[in-house]
Amino acid sequence: MPTYQYTGRNAQGRQVSGQLDASAEEQAVESLLAQGIIPTSISRHFGKKKQEIDLSEWLARAIPLEALVIFCRQLYSLTKAGVPLLRAINGLVQNSTNKQLKKALEDVSSELTNGRSLSDSMQMHAEVFSPLFISMISVGENTGRLDDALLQLSLYYEKEIETRKRIKEALRYPIFVVGFIGIAMVILNTMVIPKFASMFERFGVDLPLPTRILIATSNFFVDYWLLLFTLFLGAIFAFKAWVSRAAGREKWDKFRLHMPLVGSIVNRAQMARFSRTFALMLRAGIPINQSLTLASEALDNHYLENRLTEMKTAIEAGGTITNTAISINIFTPLVIQMIAVGEETGRIDELLLEVADFYEREVEYELKSLTARIEPILLVVVAAMVLVLALGIFLPMWNMLDIIKGG
The missing domain is CATH 1.20.81.30 (Type II secretion system (T2SS), domain F)
Structure with missing residues (x-):
């Protein structure tokens, strides 16, 4: 949540200053007025609120x-x-x-x-x-x-809990298979291939190309595993540092909406969440500009959040909801159509709830079929591993049998 730096005067007329957390500047003003403070200036604060390191904040899990x-x-x-x-x-x-x-x-x-x-x-x-x-x-x-x-x-x-459970169920099998492949690669490179390599070396067999590739890969893995592990950790930290920056986070969040296989699911899930949150805010009587702010924060996607901020600014400048929704180019035709009809009839909240229900059903169906779409890719990867391993191991063994028979 953003932090705002303020100065103002309290009920006794004394000047006071400080910081407070609020989702928007309007909410910060309302909070100060509720505390009996009349703000004279308020601005968003981008620095750290605390200079000391609080380990409890790092160790605390999200509720x-x-x-x-x-x-x-x-x-x-x-x-x-x-x-x-x-x-x-x-x-x-x-x-x-x-x-x-x-x-x-x-x-x-x-x-x-x-x-x-x-x-x-x-x-x-x-x-x-x-x-x-x-x-x-x-x-x-x-x-x-x-x-x-x-x-x-x-x-x-x-609803949010149900969606998260469906996503976990859909990803459980692919994650298990990928993890198993990773473990198998480590065992093969550190334990299996080196033993075959020493055996082939004792017999002095001419090794075919697949076998030489396997042995070279295994030797590199065994000799430089610490370097590989360091590079892996470095890549993770570099990615986190990039994502922690506003520009990097926005690019990553935009990429998530267009990722192969899962991009459409992520996009529909975000549309469903926005529609339900925005409708919930409007139904509660919250102004449109504040409803957009809250709905954008609920998405946890900086790319969409920035586009919705642009939409809020355009509406405050006098634009219609439909025209501004079209201009930011993030909504699907269904959402825009429902917003247009809802704006004409004054029933945006009802129509957006229908959109949310529709996309949630779509996401549920897509998640059920996600495993079926990922399975062929995983099977091809496993088959390629087995083929390379079989060629690398059995071709020199056949050469050894030919030598023994010839001898």
């Missing part, structure tokens, strides 16, 4: 979505039953099994006791509660429909 679903469901039931909010939060603190969520709820309970709103209290824990989550809670508080907001959030995260 699982399942924990958020359970929290939303439980808080929804309690608020629906009329249980006071502070009492409900205190009860959930005692029943929470996730340490991160429990610690955050303890702080939220303390802030509620001090008079803060639920959304402002949760905003202090951006590592647990996303901007989308906080915005939905804020809308629920302002409209008096907190229970509905919690129900919508639980349904949203349940």
Whole structure:
């Protein structure tokens, strides 16, 4: 989440300054006003908020979505039953099994006791509660429909969990096969081929080209394994450093949308997530510009996020949603068509939810067929390995048998 540097005056008229996290500048202003601070200047801060190294931030794992679903469901039931909010939060603190969520709820309970709103209290824990989550809670508080907001959030995260599970199931088999091939390559180059090479050397057999290639590859692997391992780690760190830069991350995220075999699946999944998030924000009554900001952050794709930022700027300049959606050139014809019809009828949220359902079904079908499409490629790779190994091992053995028979 972006960090904003601000200066302003508090209720006593004193000048104050500091930093706070917010999904957009408008939300930062609203947060400051809620704290009784009138901002005189506010700008995005790109530096590090902390100079010291906090190991807990490096070791802490992201809170699982399942924990958020359970929290939303439980808080929804309690608020629906009329249980006071502070009492409900205190009860959930005692029943929470996730340490991160429990610690955050303890702080939220303390802030509620001090008079803060639920959304402002949760905003202090951006590592647990996303901007989308906080915005939905804020809308629920302002409209008096907190229970509905919690129900919508639980349904949203349940859909996200289902999608992630389907992706893991589809990738499990290819990852297993690729891992097995990697292990087999290591064993062959370090244990099997060197023994055959020593045997062929003792017999003095003229080695064919496939065998010489195998032995040279094995010797290089055995002699320079440390260099190869270092280069592998260096490539990983170089890739992470490149992706950590804004330009590199945008190019990588754009490439992900056009990758062979899986690019179309990623693109459709992103369209489904955007459609559902944007519709959820609009249905909750959040302004279009802020809804676009929250929907773009939910995508976790910098290329799409930057294009949606351009769309937001164009809308704020007076453009229509349909024309700006066409101009940024990231939406499929179906999404643009639904946006155009929804803009004319005032039912963008309903139509985008239908788009989300359609693309989620498409993604589910594509994921089921992904394994069938990857299998032939893996079979060709395995067959090529076996063929090269067989030629490299058996051709000199046949030469050895000919020598023995001739002798």
